[in-house]
Amino acid sequence: MSEPTRGLTDDDVDQVARLVESLDRSGFDFLQVELGDLRITIGTGSPPAPDVATPPPPPPVVAPVVAPAAVPAPVPQTVAPPPPPSVNAGGVEITAPTMGIFYARPEPGKPPFVAIGDVVEETTTVALVEVMKTFHSVAAGVRGTVVEVCVSDTDFVEFGAVLMRVDPA
């Protein structure tokens, strides 16, 4: 997913995101930046005619906002359908299917559902998210190896927040 020279770093993505926001605040339809071998195109509607050899622009990324929360006892009750996995710099993201309280473990004192380095299948439950005593189990949605857990146990997560990243098999 990245060429020999260098990939998109976090900083690159931040910068692109800032450009996206800048364009979004403006009344314009598109923005193109070319700098050396870097070329960025952002826009509305159909993308501008690809000049010569333009790679597709990277999708803008919105980072999750995470905050601490109160800790009720987790009692799994319902199963949410797994969100469609999205590929990103750091692997495939597993995002919160609902806003709520993130639980890394099935019960206090038990080991977590998954840890970094664990191999998961699409249907592996990797966490729970609770909304007022209703628990949504989060399936990995992808096969691969967990490379990052982005949220701490019992954190409050917003809808769509990135919970984990998986290096797909």
Next chain:
Amino acid sequence: MSEPTRGLTDDDVDQVARLVESLDRSGFDFLQVELGDLRITIGTGSPPAPDVATPPPPPPVVAPVVAPAAVPAPVPQTVAPPPPPSVNAGGVEITAPTMGIFYARPEPGKPPFVAIGDVVEETTTVALVEVMKTFHSVAAGVRGTVVEVCVSDTDFVEFGAVLMRVDPA
């Protein structure tokens, strides 16, 4: 200006964002910047075709606003210092040293001070501008040939309005 491979720095993004904002505040539809290997395009609607050798779009010109006015008899009274001549696409501009009523002739029925094709010296009086019975004579401020008279006799001209253009000798 840039080494072979580099990403977008904070400064780069700041600069582009400023361009977006600047264009957004303006009345224009697009902006292109090319500098060495840097190329920036911002715009509305479909982006301009990436012509290889397009001359830059002509800068929009704000034409002086001209309106009819009452016509008192011109009686020269004072002499304004000639404004500094400024060079433009169409030659050196002679601008109004004051807002007022433009007179191309010393008196009604007399021939105009100058006509297209006339040769003028720095000190040649080319017109009068009247503000409530006070007349300011306008000196050419440049040697050359009058190529355009931009204002009609007895037009109201704003301060700084372009009155004539002179092809400098």
Next chain:
Amino acid sequence: MSLRRVLIANRGEIAVRIVHACRELGIETVLAVSEADRDSLGARLADRAVCIGPPRAPQSYLDIARVVTAAVATGCDALHPGYGFLSESAGLARACVEHGLTFVGPTAEHLRAMGDKISARRLAREAGVPTLPGSEQVRTPEEALAVARGVGLPLIVKASAGGGGRGMKVVFDAAELPSVLTTAAAEAAAAFGDPTLYIERFVRNARHVEVQVLGDRYGHVVHLGERDCSLQRRNQKVVEEAPAPALPAEVRDAQHAAAVRLAERIGYESAGTVEFVLDRDTGEFFFLEMNTRIQVEHPVTELVTGIDLVQQQLRVAAGEPLSFGQADVVHRGHAIECRITAEVPSENFRPDAGRITVWEPPGGPNVRLDTHCLPGYLVPVFYDSLLAKLAVYAPTRDEAIARARSALRRFGIEGVGTTVGFLDFLVGRPEFADATMTTHTIADVIDQFAPADAA
């Protein structure tokens, strides 16, 4: 002010309005946003925004569990529901209490009692407020026909769980009654989860006049005068004004007194509105329903009284007694509000969405704009089409009309279709100028509106 941090469970202009009210009182704000509203003006103005779900309201703005969880998780001590969405949900008010949150509104019991329109009619009658001739719950065609004989025709069949103009059917011929009853019950069950119906006399030539009340938890109730909201399209208010023009003083006073009587009798707390229908042919007025929340049209009352209703809601919710009495309420001048929506009048008011490319509101003092729009704002497809409320104030009604029309004509909006030109047409109608408008005026004159003429 004992409230420290308020979760705002709403969006659009009212979210912005509540943020301003809170900030002035030194209260922090957390705005619950759907994914579609992450970058909204309200989200930028609030101290914090939390994304509670996807764009569709049932999974975000209408989900009690998510809203309450967001409030608790972000350390809020209170929740303001705005209008619409969950604002009149007794379930939300109860959930707030259970989770130690102050609900900025009346009690769950008030919400329940007034949300059930049959119960509301009963309470009004008990408070000596005139109600329309009509029924309790109607179950069978036979019952309905018996009621029709007493009430007379035309009549109106209403869903008890409806309100705000929704779930109503007018019947002109008794023969239609059985079939109307069947479809109305089915629709009410589908829309509100409750098929219960009742019947009222239908007033042909009606004005909609409503009285703003404000109560605290210590039993004090004041009214802040009335509003006329007769200009409605399909039972939705379009133009509102305060005070109601050409209202005989005794009718005005009687309406104020009736509204206060009802609020006092039930110990009403927070801002509320008692709605009346005024029969133009007889001069009688009757209770319609009580809205137990801040109203969309509250700015006109604020403009003519100078009292900030949203701040009063917050103060009352914080347990403060009202700081003023009835005699302290000074009514001055006239205010008119126009609801600017993203609808295309020339295409039968089709809701429009898309990016607002030009947004140039009229300026000047005495022109108040409540909005969440900005140049470049993307109007989402998921919610109602209200873009802005343009409210003007002037010493007299004629001046207010002139000011409203001038402001509408100076309003530059491009990118989405809007009702600005239609509102100018409406406010310029002779029926409005001479204050003879009824709730069917818009339907009567709408064909005369030529959108092409609008600027």
Next chain:
Amino acid sequence: MSLRRVLIANRGEIAVRIVHACRELGIETVLAVSEADRDSLGARLADRAVCIGPPRAPQSYLDIARVVTAAVATGCDALHPGYGFLSESAGLARACVEHGLTFVGPTAEHLRAMGDKISARRLAREAGVPTLPGSEQVRTPEEALAVARGVGLPLIVKASAGGGGRGMKVVFDAAELPSVLTTAAAEAAAAFGDPTLYIERFVRNARHVEVQVLGDRYGHVVHLGERDCSLQRRNQKVVEEAPAPALPAEVRDAQHAAAVRLAERIGYESAGTVEFVLDRDTGEFFFLEMNTRIQVEHPVTELVTGIDLVQQQLRVAAGEPLSFGQADVVHRGHAIECRITAEVPSENFRPDAGRITVWEPPGGPNVRLDTHCLPGYLVPVFYDSLLAKLAVYAPTRDEAIARARSALRRFGIEGVGTTVGFLDFLVGRPEFADATMTTHTIADVIDQFAPADAA
């Protein structure tokens, strides 16, 4: 409205204010701009802007010939001078009449009579309005010493052509009088082209209270209540409010009556302000001067009366009689205005210029902002440093103070230094809270202001 097109001979926030007033009345606007103001907000909002000269005011905003020529050449039928610049120029008013233009203000004779402060004192006395013990023109040190013996010390030497706090010197010791007289005359000659001086008693502990009047050409005069403008820095108003707090009813009534008496006696037309000094030690009040134009601080009066003063000026100038009488003026609530200037409090209020990079005004109803600033606006070096007038309304003075402070704290401005933090400090002072402020309060407390503490 018989006026069709008005030339606005001013700039900044008041130009914007006048554009709004005209547009609401259906009057076209032409804004006369200097080269520095070509791209100003006023220029954008007006129907047309004409560049009348270079940035320096003597060749643009202060040039009667250019202003009148611009009005005639653009087909205007009237001219509004705003405040400052040529607003009180009898010469401009006369030139307008000569060129068939309606001057939006009083007659040249009113401007002349009140512009000459010795003449103004005389007119006030003749109208039975109390004036300070003092003199007619003082020519020699001997005359001045004789006056000093009658008036007592301290006294104040004033330029008859001055006004608005300019051209004044306080004398505490009679021995200083001769030299003060010499320098004051020289300074008056230099500043106003007229060395004429007069003497008045100096009030040590003074409040500045002024009464807004409005007259038409048919002899009707009403007052719109008073304003307190005691918070002044170097004789320039900084914070103004309406009504004046803690004023005994009989003093308030007497001031209103005196102002109306003076305006009626001279047949005053248009908006005007009669300024009084109120002696805190004795409770007496005395005439100071009459301002024959719209005042900077007019918004506070508009907020508490609901009357648009600039529109009233235009109506009166168009020959309309006042549409309301004294009994129709309803005073409600309290308003406070803070003048936000581009000055650096920590550097002895050095005026600042440059580009405003961040401009985020506080929002919400009851917060009125009169301004010509926008994000990206370049504050020119050529004019006064007023950026915006932040005016708030609330039912009570305490609430207005809280609202003003909240609004100031929410005001985000970057790029130039401003007085926002200083204003918050001032409005938060106990002298202001308990309404014991005098015209020397700012001087007394300014050292306690720590700019670093300001947000």
